[in-house]
Amino acid sequence: MEPSLDAYKAFVCAARTKSLSAAARELYLSQPTVTHHLQNLEACHGCRLFVRTRRGVTLTPEGKILYDYLSEALARIDEARDVLEAHRTLARGVVRVGATETTLHHFLLPRLRRFKETYPDIRLKIANGSTPGMLTDLDEGAIDFAVLVLAKEGLEGAYRTTPLAELRDVVIAGEKYRSALNGVTTLEQLADFPLICMTPGTLSRDHIEAVFRSEGLSLSPDMELATADLITPLVENGLGIGFVPHAFARDAIARRTVFEVQLEHPLPPRSICLVCSPAHPLSAAARAFTEMLTSQDKKQPAGT
Amino acid sequence: MEPSLDAYKAFVCAARTKSLSAAARELYLSQPTVTHHLQNLEACHGCRLFVRTRRGVTLTPEGKILYDYLSEALARIDEARDVLEAHRTLARGVVRVGATETTLHHFLLPRLRRFKETYPDIRLKIANGSTPGMLTDLDEGAIDFAVLVLAKEGLEGAYRTTPLAELRDVVIAGEKYRSALNGVTTLEQLADFPLICMTPGTLSRDHIEAVFRSEGLSLSPDMELATADLITPLVENGLGIGFVPHAFARDAIARRTVFEVQLEHPLPPRSICLVCSPAHPLSAAARAFTEMLTSQDKKQPAGT
DNA sequence: TTATAGTCATAGATAATATCAATAGGAGGA
């Protein structure tokens, strides 16, 4: 027969207060109940745990041993409750966010800041990588969710995706091309110019290539870059025609160091999406973050 | 409402096996019982702990937190049971013995050895000191029991004393006194010789003084020593007449370097006693030791 | 497709037990 948790609690409490009656009061039990628990405990362990005197109880040497271990164990259980409660009430926790360069810079950064202000005690871990990398991290449970740029078709595989904002890609060129690309331009025309875009293997590059393919063209860029924020400076220096998410070009366009090329068929918009794995449920903290993302970003539609 | 220990056990077991059915089998419960426990737990903590799938269950992030703490706590409880069992079955433990020089050398030492052979895994702590010092140690619970030399009257204060053996004190003299102390001698006659005994404050000294007082004499020794085993060598070298427990003189008497003076009224015997404090119950290990002492030492009456 | 075997959830009956109020029996203090 196994002692119950209540019996252990009564034991530890009685050992601390050196009185069964005091323990009973503290635990909101009657004194006979405490007596009964301790008799149970002593029967289970086969030895006396207390010396009963007229003015209370004292631990036997065996009782002392049991007390040392049990007070530890019960403290650990209380700790479990407290920590869980802290996580549940968002007084504590971790959110592990996966992001790509694009979503991090032009969508996530201000929202991370806002989340941190709302829940200062929740730690944020940002994993920065490529879209496929983020998906494997998601599969392995290494991140809670990812914020990725997806084509309208969505994703293959078992993911829950929620669109958060639209991402518009633009074609930009430096002043030296203004006369040549003044009006509405076709992709075919563009193909004669030096083109600048991301390296293969990125979703941005896949997207542009898909657009070219859909018009029967093939993309052969003059320059390929690993990070999107390097494209605009190159374009500003007249090195070619760039394909970038609008956010990366906004400042340069305002500065008039580059201009946006008007395409005959504008590049199809992509989505910034929240991607979760149904295999790994979200922690309370992560849920709070995703709820912040999905609720507020429905009202102010675009993050660009 | 507080979860029960069984609920926690079911939780940890289910988390480990990733299956409610497997946990039920392991805990000798029915599967609905495990389900019920977990529903209880989730209700208590206000959040889901498991994701139920067709092929078992997985922990939620909150469940992982709870699992980390609870598996610790349950392990600690099991540890408590094991350690207590080990102490109970004498596979482990400590005995703290208080002893004086006399009882240690001529009574306790062989019994300590025998105890260690019987219970090799029980540690022995020997506190060596004066009789009053041992009694305060006993009061403070610093030792489990003491083995002391007591006069027949016993002890004042609340102690349980059990006589273990008799201690006979003898008067010894060197060859140079043989002619003078050949026959039966009175204490009064002895008083003219140089006397050697223990320093004041020891029970041995008190005992001798009490004997002198009872015959209307006062003891004024020529030499006072702090340890009993130095008396015999001094007597062997003809420096005086010594008062010692018989055991300290036995070898020298056999060697005939000293002889025992025949007193008119032999010194009253004292007892080697086991002394316990009723305020501090004995551990299982200490009980085993005291039982070894009291049982076997009744049969072979004298330790001297 | 159907059958089977595995998962977890639910319902209702029953047996175990936790708890209490009432009471007894001491021992120390005014």
Add this chain to the structure above:
DNA sequence: TCCTCCTATTGATATTATCTATGACTATAA
């Protein structure tokens, strides 16, 4: 002396833990 504060016991009662039987679902095998 009484009064109070301990713990232990008893017997009634309410709680709850547990079981069996069942349902719903899915993946695998026939």
